[in-house]
Amino acid sequence: MAYAAGGALAAEVSKAGGLGFIGCGYTDASWGKREIDVACKSFQLSASATSTTLLPIGIGYITWYLTEHPELLEEHLEYTKQTPLAAFWFAYGDCRRFMAMVRDKSPQSKIVVQVNTVKEASDAADQGADAIVVQGHEAGGHGPVLNSSTIILVPEVVSMLQSRYPNRSIPVLAAGGIANGRGLLAALALGASGVVMGTRFMAAEESVYHINAKKAVVEAKDGGTTTMRTEMLDTLRRSNWPQGYNGRVLRNAITDAMERGESLRALQKLYDDAKASNDAKGLAIFAGSNVGLVNEILPAGQIIANTMREANQAYHNLSDMLDV
Ligand SMILES: Cc1cc2nc3c(=O)[nH]c(=O)nc-3n(C[C@H](O)[C@H](O)[C@H](O)COP(=O)(O)O)c2cc1C
Structure with a gap:
C-alpha cells in the first residue's frame, strides 16, 4: 500500500504469520531501500550481508508507474542481491517485462500479481505468476471502473484457473472488503487460499499513513x-x-x-x-467500503492474531449451524 506500508508494517505482518509488503508505488528508489533497511533491522539482518535465507517480506509496485520509473525495480533488485526478498507484487498494468527481471535477478523470490478481472487472472497465470490477488470493487485504493465484487470475482477466477490449469495449483488471494476473521473464513469458502487486507492494516499502528x-x-x-x-x-x-x-x-x-x-x-x-x-476533511484517504469493520488502531501483530482467532470461532459456529 503506497503511503501506508513501510518496512515496519511489512516486518510486523510477517512476524505474525502473514506476508507483509512494502508499498513502493509513486516513490523513488531510495525510499524503498530505506524501508528495506527498516525491515532488515527488525529481523536483525543487513541488506548488504550475504544471507542464506530470504528476507521474509515482499515489495509492491504500481505497474504503470514502474513503466515510467523502471529504475525503482532495477535498484531494489541490486540492493537485495545478497538478501533476496520473499516476493515481488505487481498491480495495474502489463508487468511481463518486470516479471522477467525478477526471475532473472532474484529467482528465489515469488511473484504476486494483483488482478481485477477474470481475463487479467488468466493472463497472470499464463505469464507464470506464483500467486494471484483478486481484488473486488469494495477494496480501498485503486481499481478499474468496471470491476465486480470480491464475492463474485474470487469464485469465478478460482473455477477458471482450475479448469484452465488442472495440474497447477495457483494460490488465489481475495482482496476487497476483508477486515476480520469472518471475512477471512468467507474468502476461504469462496475458494481463496488466503486474503489480502489493506484498509485494516492502513489503520495499523505501524502504518506510515498520517x-x-x-x-x-x-x-x-x-x-x-x-x-x-x-x-x-x-x-x-x-x-x-x-x-x-x-x-x-x-x-x-x-x-x-x-x-x-x-x-x-x-x-x-x-x-x-x-x-x-494534514486535515482529514480534505485529504485523499484511500480506504475500502469495509471501514465500518475497522474500529481501532491496533498493532499489526494483534490484527493478525484477532483475525485468526475470529476465523476459528466463526468456523466452529458454522460447523454447529451446518451440523457437520
Ligand atoms: C491506503 C491504501 C493504499 C493502497 N495502495 C496500493 C498500491 O500501492 N498498490 C496496490 O497494488 N494496491 C494498493 N492498495 C489496494 C490493496 O492492495 C488491496 O487490494 C486492498 O486494500 C484490499 O481491499 P481492502 O482495502 O478492502 O482490504 C491500497 C489500498 C489502500 C487502502
Missing part, C-alpha cells in the same frame, strides 16, 4: 455511504492514473464540494490547504 487519516477511517461507519470511488482525488494529487481507473476514498469535504459542482480550482485549493495541515 494519524489523522487513520483516525478518520476508524471513525467512519457504513462504508457504502462513507466511501466512494472517484478519479478526482488523483487529479488533485496530480497523479497520472491511466484512463479507466478510479480509487475508493473516504468521503469528506472535498468529495462533498465535488458533488456540489464546485470548480476544479476551488477543489484544488481545498485539497492543497488540507494537505499542508
Whole structure:
C-alpha cells in the first residue's frame, strides 16, 4: 500500500504469520531501500550481508508507474542481491517485462500479481505468476471502473484457473472488503487460499499513513455511504492514473464540494490547504467500503492474531449451524 506500508508494517505482518509488503508505488528508489533497511533491522539482518535465507517480506509496485520509473525495480533488485526478498507484487498494468527481471535477478523470490478481472487472472497465470490477488470493487485504493465484487470475482477466477490449469495449483488471494476473521473464513469458502487486507492494516499502528487519516477511517461507519470511488482525488494529487481507473476514498469535504459542482480550482485549493495541515476533511484517504469493520488502531501483530482467532470461532459456529 503506497503511503501506508513501510518496512515496519511489512516486518510486523510477517512476524505474525502473514506476508507483509512494502508499498513502493509513486516513490523513488531510495525510499524503498530505506524501508528495506527498516525491515532488515527488525529481523536483525543487513541488506548488504550475504544471507542464506530470504528476507521474509515482499515489495509492491504500481505497474504503470514502474513503466515510467523502471529504475525503482532495477535498484531494489541490486540492493537485495545478497538478501533476496520473499516476493515481488505487481498491480495495474502489463508487468511481463518486470516479471522477467525478477526471475532473472532474484529467482528465489515469488511473484504476486494483483488482478481485477477474470481475463487479467488468466493472463497472470499464463505469464507464470506464483500467486494471484483478486481484488473486488469494495477494496480501498485503486481499481478499474468496471470491476465486480470480491464475492463474485474470487469464485469465478478460482473455477477458471482450475479448469484452465488442472495440474497447477495457483494460490488465489481475495482482496476487497476483508477486515476480520469472518471475512477471512468467507474468502476461504469462496475458494481463496488466503486474503489480502489493506484498509485494516492502513489503520495499523505501524502504518506510515498520517494519524489523522487513520483516525478518520476508524471513525467512519457504513462504508457504502462513507466511501466512494472517484478519479478526482488523483487529479488533485496530480497523479497520472491511466484512463479507466478510479480509487475508493473516504468521503469528506472535498468529495462533498465535488458533488456540489464546485470548480476544479476551488477543489484544488481545498485539497492543497488540507494537505499542508494534514486535515482529514480534505485529504485523499484511500480506504475500502469495509471501514465500518475497522474500529481501532491496533498493532499489526494483534490484527493478525484477532483475525485468526475470529476465523476459528466463526468456523466452529458454522460447523454447529451446518451440523457437520
Ligand atoms: C491506503 C491504501 C493504499 C493502497 N495502495 C496500493 C498500491 O500501492 N498498490 C496496490 O497494488 N494496491 C494498493 N492498495 C489496494 C490493496 O492492495 C488491496 O487490494 C486492498 O486494500 C484490499 O481491499 P481492502 O482495502 O478492502 O482490504 C491500497 C489500498 C489502500 C487502502
